[in-house]
Amino acid sequence: MGAHHDDLHDAAEPHGRALRLGIGGPVGSGKTALVAALCRSLGPSLRLGVVTNDIYTTEDADFLRRAGVIDPERILAVQTGCCPHTAIRDDIAANLDAVETLEERFGPLDLVIVESGGDNLTATFSRGLADRQIFVLDVSGGDKVPRKGGPGVTSADLLVVNKTDLAPMVGADLTVMSRDAAAVRDGKPVLFTSIREDKGAHTVAEWVTRMVDAWRREHGEPHRHALPNAAQQAPAS
Amino acid sequence: MDGDAALLLLSDSRLPAGGHAHSGGVEEAVRLGEVTGTGDLARFLRGRLATAGLVTAALAAAACELAAADRELGAGLDPGAPPENGAADGVPLWRRLDAEADARTASPAQREAARTQGRLLLRTARRMWPSAALDTLARAVPEGPHHPVALGAVAASAGCTPRQAALAAAYTSVTGPATAAVRLLGLDPVTVHRLLADLAPALGDTARAACASLDDAVPADGEPDECRAEEHPGRQPGRHAAWRARWRALPGHSAPALDLLAEGHLTNPMKLFVS
16 A cells, blocks of 8 residues: 555455454453463464553553463553543554564564453454454453443454353342343353363463464465555665 | 644544553653643643653654655655655654754663554554555654654544644653642642643643754745745755754753652652652
């Protein structure tokens, strides 16, 4: 695509690039733990990059680096100036810059995970940033949360309800959560996890693998190519 | 395109170009207890406008002129023409103007923040207002041009004049920090907007002073009239030297306190803003 091309795509040209997966959800629901779990499960088979959006600087990025589940250089942290939802929805420039920096440095990549800063039930990813998105809830927020809906719960490609091991302790009824989520999600999948017990979040990893495979079938094998931010007019040879 | 309307779009805080995550030193000033309320904030904003604001406004005006010149040079050329026919001609000039911005930004942390903002603005603007000048600038400074340089080039691509570019730079030099203070200190947003309203005349003065600094540098046989795109030296032998002469009187007001705040900000492990 060149400067004079009418480029009105939602996201950067999807052909031959990594699937961009957004992971959002409230504070403490287990987003970073899920990212670490996915890195553990998918790292051996997929070329990965991770972008974090912390409220306080590099907390989540540091957690992932310490967890040793991915080459620390493949994690970039974006700061969001008190507004984590702005950085993933209204003004995605810094996140796109981070995603493309990873692709430029380590590409081709198969999957770039963008983890949002902890936010509220209305925070979803712009389609200009994430090709697919997962919304993570946990049972300790109460079993009414899926019924309350909100764009994260209703529209995410996958809803993950985490910390099922805590359900008996907080009096959360997983059947209720499952039924309510199904009612507001129009058939889109819901998975229940306890990442503390299943360190690879295997059911989620399987879903992500299917998404990456489908993406690759549709848009071709990821390869290195000119990035939107780089010079676009190659010298005539 | 109507430059006035484009100016509104360009200076709107909703422009998706990453500006929302920069506090312009306010976060560090709040952390140190230097800015605690609207009184301190008013002084901070006035000082920022008189120093960084004026310098960035002048750089933005200069960049706007240069981009407009690139556009005129490129008119009538085949867009796919080899770089030596016009557009790429601008590469060394853009690098030079970016170096002028570097030379006026003492703090490495501020240079880094300015380049990050410039890169993000350019990324966004190349989809909003595609132009050969923006492509040339991206090629000239791939790591990201200084924000005012990018802002001026974008302003030209959007149809703004150098004075409008300067006004946008002056405006964003105070509105970003003001918004950050509202978020960080929980200040009454209306009181803070009153501060900005009080600064409005100073914003206009800053834009005018920024343009005057360019005109002051035109050699005596030039026509140092108004800050207008038509009056730059254009393409001719010695074009490079002519532009450099034009940039000779760009202001270089330093603000050591802002430099120190920018450097201190980087060491804060709990920071919320990029800068």
